Each structure stands twice: as C-alpha cells, then as structure tokens.
Amino acid sequence: MTVADGRSFIEEGAPAHDFFVVTGGRVKLFTLLPDGRRQITGFAEGGDFLGLAASTSYAFGAEALGGATLCRFPHAGMQRLTERFPSLEHRLREEASRELALMQARMTLLGRKTARERVATFLMERCSHLERTDPSQPIELDLPMPRTDIADYLGLTIETVSRILSAFKKEKLISIRSITHITLLMPERISTIAEGME
C-alpha cells in the first residue's frame, strides 16, 4: 500500500478495521481540535506499528510525510495470526509499552518544558534514530518534516521553532546547512538543555 506525500490514510474517529506497519518513508500521527488546532502525537517510520492506540475507532489521524509505503493488516486477520503465534501478541504488547514510555516523556515535554528545552529535546530525539555516534562529535541530522509539523509536535508555533533554531545557530550549538539539514555542533550541550539542566 502506497500513500503519496501529504495524503491522509487514517481519519480520526473513523471505525478502526486495520493495523498498519510502516515499511518505507515517513508518517505523522495527529489529533485535531474542532477549531483546527493540531497536536502531532508522533512520527513513524520504517518498522513502526500504527493503530495500537485503536480500540473500535482510531484515536488519531495519520498522513504520509513525503510519501510512504505501508502494510495493512485487517484486525480479523491479526486475530487469526495471534491465535496461531501467541508470541506475536507479546510482541505487540512490548511495542505498546515502548510507545507508552515514549508518550510519558512527551507529556513531560508538553506540560513542563520551555520552548528551548522542547526544541533541544526534539533534536536529541532525531539523533536517537541514527546509529550510535560519539556524543562529543558533531552529528548531522535530517529533518524531513516542515517547521509546521515540528511546531505541532512540540506544542509551539512555527515562529517560535524558527527563532529558537536561529538562536541555537547564533550560539554555535548547531549549524543550519539547509532547511532540512542541520548539524549539531555540540550535542552534549544540546542534550543538557533538553533535560532542563542549564
């Protein structure tokens, strides 16, 4: 199943018939308020599960971010699978647990961190998607999502995100090679900011 850039494939509140696994590209998950305010609850990429947070109807909408490929599993089929392979059920629970722990961290971010701390946390999160690197060396990052999405993920406005990235640049903590391509010059400092210790 292929989804074009910006195309929505899960409607918030719609009856939930399927699980999805992201096989390629990227996806954003979000919830909306009636007046259009949006909270992006997560980004998913290759290997991530989608739809664990769905009982009878989806608790979130989902949209491709620059084109994505997915594997769709109807709930009924999943049920048959879990009956034959009980370890799958265990795997799904593990996945849900991992996700829960991530969400708790994100709640702390949204409820208690300053804008600076949020952006720093976001940058460090992006790092953790990379293969391990020496934390004292510069790290090159790709930010495939537009500023609007970063803002809606961090509970900020795009102006604030932009301003803080500019401030980090001025402080020589990062360099901005292009809109999507950022280098962390002092990953450890950024990590310190992210944890609220400065």
Added chain:
Amino acid sequence: MTVADGRSFIEEGAPAHDFFVVTGGRVKLFTLLPDGRRQITGFAEGGDFLGLAASTSYAFGAEALGGATLCRFPHAGMQRLTERFPSLEHRLREEASRELALMQARMTLLGRKTARERVATFLMERCSHLERTDPSQPIELDLPMPRTDIADYLGLTIETVSRILSAFKKEKLISIRSITHITLLMPERISTIAEGME
C-alpha cells in the same frame, strides 16, 4: 500490599521487576525533571494496571494518593501466567491500547489547549469515572487530589487552577461546596469548553 498517603512505591528509573494492579484507593504517576518540575502522567484507581510503560526500568514514579492498596506481580511470575493463559497477554495489550488512546488525548490537552479548556477537560474526565448520569443535570464530583496535583497533571500552576475554578464558579458553571467537593451545574457547557468550542 498497602501504601500510606504520599508514600512513593515506584522510583522513576529504577529497574522494573513488578507489575501492579491497584485494588483500592488512588495512586498518582509522574515524571520529574532534574530541577524538580513534575508532570503527573496519570491517576490510577481500583482495577487499573501499573507498569505497562516499563521495559527494563520504570519510566515514571508512583505515589499513593490518600492511601492505597495494590497487588504486586513480579515480571517472572507474570511470564509464567501469560504462558498458561494466553488471553491474559491479550488483556494486557488491550489495557495498553486503552492507555495509549488516553495519552494521545492528554498530549493534545498539554500541547494545544488553553488553561480554561484544560480545567474543563479535567472536570469532564472526573465525570467519566462516575456511573452514567444525565448530562443536562448537575453532577457532584469528588476531587481527591490536592490542587498541586491537578496543576502538575494539567501542566499549569496551582494559582491558575485555583483562579479558573473561581472563574467557573463566578460564571455559575460549577459550585464549590468544599475544596474536594464540586458540583457541575452546567455539565454540557463545561464539556463544550473542554472541547475548545467556545
């Protein structure tokens, strides 16, 4: 297992050996930043599971709220149980899914709602713990947690929570019989505010 009021029984970051089920009383779950800022990620009461968001170490701390009784299940024992009763594993996953959906709503609250909307949402959440009632009739609520906890749950300060409850009172949306005992005079109006539609 009995825990006295205010007593902490899960240390954030400690190695996770056990699951818990709340059998009586109430419990608050939270994460801390190094400087003491606190985000309460949830309240749990009779029947709720604790520790789903734990892989090798706990992602949160937990503390009794006015005395609580718990049932402790070592992970090893759980594993034996799930092997004998595969449906338990399914049950746990369902529980985790339910929790995930709740957390997404809470992320929207923390990232995108105003203080008024947050407090209104909190009041409506408390309602949903009650047995069904006519939404056009006044609803009596008990708020067993201190204002500090409400504030840390909503990502606000206690002053703001207090001010907004006072404002709701002045607007005749609620009446405050005592610190812990509140009556929603116009549940539907409060629900409207909670959803950000006013």
Added chain:
DNA sequence: TACCAGACTTGATTCAGGTCAAGGTGATGG
C-alpha cells in the same frame, strides 16, 4: 536568467499564564 509560490525567518507588539506576595480557611491538637 528571471519570475513565482510556498516555506521559512525576523521584528514589533500583545497577552495568557507564571511568579511573587499577601491573606484566607479549615482540620488537628493542646
């Protein structure tokens, strides 16, 4: 090479909610 549209940045100003600082309240114990 110049034009255009959409996305991003930057600046000026405003405001919701935080901070600081008094009071009030009500449960407990002497």
Added chain:
DNA sequence: CCATCACCTTGACCTGAATCAAGTCTGGTA
C-alpha cells in the same frame, strides 16, 4: 476555644511565547 499548619485563594506584576506583519530564501518553471 484557640493556635498552628498545610493548603488554598486572590491580587499585582512580569515574562515567555503567541500573534501580527513584513521580509527573505529556495526550488521549480519558462
């Protein structure tokens, strides 16, 4: 019956981030 203490409310003021309003950059098109 009063003192005490912990918690809550209220008021005055401040500030971090939002809002409003121009610019600026980039990549695609002709």
